[in-house]
Amino acid sequence: MKMKIKIHPKSSQEKIKKINKESYEVWLHSPAIDNKANISLIKILEKYFKNKIEIVSGLNSRNKIINLK
Numbered sequence: 001m002k003m004k005i006k007i008h009p010k011s012s013q014e015k016i017k018k019i020n021k022e023s024y025e026v027w028l029h030s031p032a033i034d035n036k037a038n039i040s041l042i043k044i045l046e047k048y049f050k051n052k053i054e055i056v057s058g059l060n061s062r063n064k065i066i067n068l069k
Helices: 036-049
Strands: 002-008 015-020 023-027 053-057 063-068
Touching: 002 036, 015 036, 023 036, 036 053, 036 063
Parallel strands: 002 023
Antiparallel strands: 002 063, 015 023, 053 063
């Protein structure tokens, strides 16, 4: 199942907000440097969905498409 994610790196809080069935907004403590935000995003979403996550597109963007395995 594919989902659209918009991230806010280097935020003061970590939270997930559901926009609609296939769209989420995620705030992360990690900065968008050296792939730290992507790694943090995967960890948070795997805990939230209790599933493996793969970033399909948007590795260098705030707007990402992920795939739930």
